[in-house]
Amino acid sequence: MAFTKVCTLQNIPENKGLKVENGEASVAVFKVNGKVFAIQDLCSHGLWSLSEIGYLEGDAVVCPLHMGKFCVHTGKVTSLPPNRPLKKYPALVEGEDVYVAFDEGYIAE
């Protein structure tokens, strides 16, 4: 698994996502209770950028366009209208640095 350094913990805004890209995938990283999660940046409903317009409500990512919600841990839909989950990406933190494995995106079962 190839992890790429994408940012530091301080770069990730409170209750919002930070878009990170590697040319193939656009990923939004979120911080919840000191842990970092990486999910596909585009809402599966209307392809809006969750890092730009979305926000955290507990451990749910809210897309305010139609108030769809996704679990930040799994990428699964927790509130309609979206009916497709978001891709998840492995993420890890070393010291202050945040890493994402862009080539390991998957849909959680």
Ligand code: FES
């Ligand atoms: Fe995200 Fe509709 S575009 S919920």
